[in-house]
Amino acid sequence: MYNSSCTSNFMVSVLFLVVLGLQLHRNEAFGTFGFEIHHRYSDPVNGILDLYQLPQKGSIEYYSAWTQRDHLIKRRRLAGTGGPTPAPVTFAGGGNKTVLLSSLGFLHYANVTVGTPGQSFLVALDTGSDLFWLPCNCSSCARSLVTDSGRRIDLNVYNLNTSSTSNIVPCNGTLCGQGRQCAGARSACGYVVAYLSNNTSSSGVLVQDILHLQTDNTQQKGVEAPITLGCGMKQTGAFLNGAAPNGLFGLGMDSISVPSILASKGLAANSFSMCFGADGIGRIEFGDKGSPGQGETPFNLEQPHQTYNISLTRITVGNKKTDVDFTAIFDTATSFTYLNDPAYTVITENFNSQAQEQRIQPTVQLPFEYCYGLSANQDAFGNPDVNLIMKGGDQFYLFDPIITLSFPDGSRAYCLAVVKSGDVNIIGQNFMTGYRVVFDREKMVLGWKPSDCYDSKEPKSTTLPINKQKPTEASTPNSVEPETTRGIGNGTAMTTPAFPSPTPSVNHATQLNSFFSTLVMTLFTTFSYYLINISS
Numbered sequence: 001m002y003n004s005s006c007t008s009n010f011m012v013s014v015l016f017l018v019v020l021g022l023q024l025h026r027n028e029a030f031g032t033f034g035f036e037i038h039h040r041y042s043d044p045v046n047g048i049l050d051l052y053q054l055p056q057k058g059s060i061e062y063y064s065a066w067t068q069r070d071h072l073i074k075r076r077r078l079a080g081t082g083g084p085t086p087a088p089v090t091f092a093g094g095g096n097k098t099v100l101l102s103s104l105g106f107l108h109y110a111n112v113t114v115g116t117p118g119q120s121f122l123v124a125l126d127t128g129s130d131l132f133w134l135p136c137n138c139s140s141c142a143r144s145l146v147t148d149s150g151r152r153i154d155l156n157v158y159n160l161n162t163s164s165t166s167n168i169v170p171c172n173g174t175l176c177g178q179g180r181q182c183a184g185a186r187s188a189c190g191y192v193v194a195y196l197s198n199n200t201s202s203s204g205v206l207v208q209d210i211l212h213l214q215t216d217n218t219q220q221k222g223v224e225a226p227i228t229l230g231c232g233m234k235q236t237g238a239f240l241n242g243a244a245p246n247g248l249f250g251l252g253m254d255s256i257s258v259p260s261i262l263a264s265k266g267l268a269a270n271s272f273s274m275c276f277g278a279d280g281i282g283r284i285e286f287g288d289k290g291s292p293g294q295g296e297t298p299f300n301l302e303q304p305h306q307t308y309n310i311s312l313t314r315i316t317v318g319n320k321k322t323d324v325d326f327t328a329i330f331d332t333a334t335s336f337t338y339l340n341d342p343a344y345t346v347i348t349e350n351f352n353s354q355a356q357e358q359r360i361q362p363t364v365q366l367p368f369e370y371c372y373g374l375s376a377n378q379d380a381f382g383n384p385d386v387n388l389i390m391k392g393g394d395q396f397y398l399f400d401p402i403i404t405l406s407f408p409d410g411s412r413a414y415c416l417a418v419v420k421s422g423d424v425n426i427i428g429q430n431f432m433t434g435y436r437v438v439f440d441r442e443k444m445v446l447g448w449k450p451s452d453c454y455d456s457k458e459p460k461s462t463t464l465p466i467n468k469q470k471p472t473e474a475s476t477p478n479s480v481e482p483e484t485t486r487g488i489g490n491g492t493a494m495t496t497p498a499f500p501s502p503t504p505s506v507n508h509a510t511q512l513n514s515f516f517s518t519l520v521m522t523l524f525t526t527f528s529y530y531l532i533n534i535s536s
Helices: 043-049 060-072 258-264 343-354 509-523
Strands: 015-017 034-039 076-080 089-091 097-101 109-113 119-126 132-135 142-144 152-156 190-197 201-215 222-236 249-250 271-276 281-288 295-298 309-317 320-330 337-339 371-374 385-388 396-397 400-408 411-418 418-420 435-440 445-450 493-495
Touching: 015 034, 060 258, 119 132, 132 201, 222 258, 295 309, 320 418, 337 343, 343 411, 343 418
Parallel strands: 015 109, 034 089, 119 249, 132 222, 142 493, 337 418
Antiparallel strands: 015 097, 034 281, 076 190, 089 201, 109 119, 109 201, 132 249, 142 152, 190 201, 201 222, 271 281, 271 435, 295 445, 309 320, 309 385, 371 411, 385 396, 400 411, 435 445
16 A cells, blocks of 8 residues: 555555465575465455355456555555564464455455464555554454355454563653654553545554564474554544454554564564465565566655655557656555556557557446457457566566456456556556565665566566456446445454455466465454554
């Protein structure tokens, strides 16, 4: 989720569910904690969660849901708020598997263990926010999830009184930064985050506790990392009927973010990577500083609140090259890419002039302006390649700039998956597909290299799909509201919306066995997410 000094991009949409698997990956060169990432529409997630009533993948409603979530998130605003490389580490309890759940807001999630004794939570991964936050001693939060089949899944809520290693951060402590909510010097260090719409906010106090990790090598030695996290006691507005359930894992640049804390404690290098596979499989690795031959571009650090903001100098679409200087934020919690002019006009008009199929007229149902009709039996289509040139000259080829969809009448089309933005430029996860993206906060550069996300370091193949296959047929689903989770309240269950079952684009069943087993074990102990940001 994007977050600036005046506007935060509250991404209640791309939920990357980081469910830990059993397979560990070692990287002695960089010292990393790693876990894989899976899309919500992969077979294991779809089967285990039993959410068969979701928008059909490839339908208009499917992509409309993603953009609706993106728009809601863009309205987030803060109210107050040297030595050798350490050994590789990962979350305790398993390897590195993660999942994206569209039914809970299209964010990427991770299963983490906190406190003593350890308690598990599914938390969203977000490079646009900083604080690691959990529902905690809350007066209003999701305590269970009810699937479409009627199965009730109880959710963990963090409790200060049951963790022997928890300590409230006092206002006069060094960990309580400026702008916190304080009644007195010895009172608890509070935080408040507010949103621009629907009277939405989250508030609580800062606490210290243990995040359970383990070395990502053959020894698998346990590591207890002392961290600062938010104890979210009260949520209002969309957090009670629309946001997400079990916590946020902030990955931003602020000193309170988990990557910053791990680096300051000497547990991992001050860098991490996220990989976005073409089939929804992915990975995040703490301490990953990249690999030889990767592309790189520096971060722009002039903003009051630093984000993963980079500069672009050229857009190449097919045979047309256009020099255009603009900045954009790499945001893992945004589904699609949002560009304002002149970048939006350059990429869309040059794409349109070289597309081989006939453009269809935009409608209010279509989230994208540039879509092209496909014939009934058309198995392939030709669209121009799109390349971005970053500051410094390195090329960022877009493996997956388009989406294919089907209409209720059976007709089909493909679209350039770029949305016009009225303000900030955001490179969303659709443009990151096919890459391992490195957020190196030591060198202050963004790195990228093609990867299929199954191998933690190098891709098995750099030939990645560009989504030119025959689009999936889809039945007509009901309208979807991804930013609303129904029936959330104190002690109440959250019911998932009902839509047709999606069809995954690729099936890697043999590689997901550990994911299956781990997700089954963790689903009954985690599910409650609230996005939060806190001022530096």
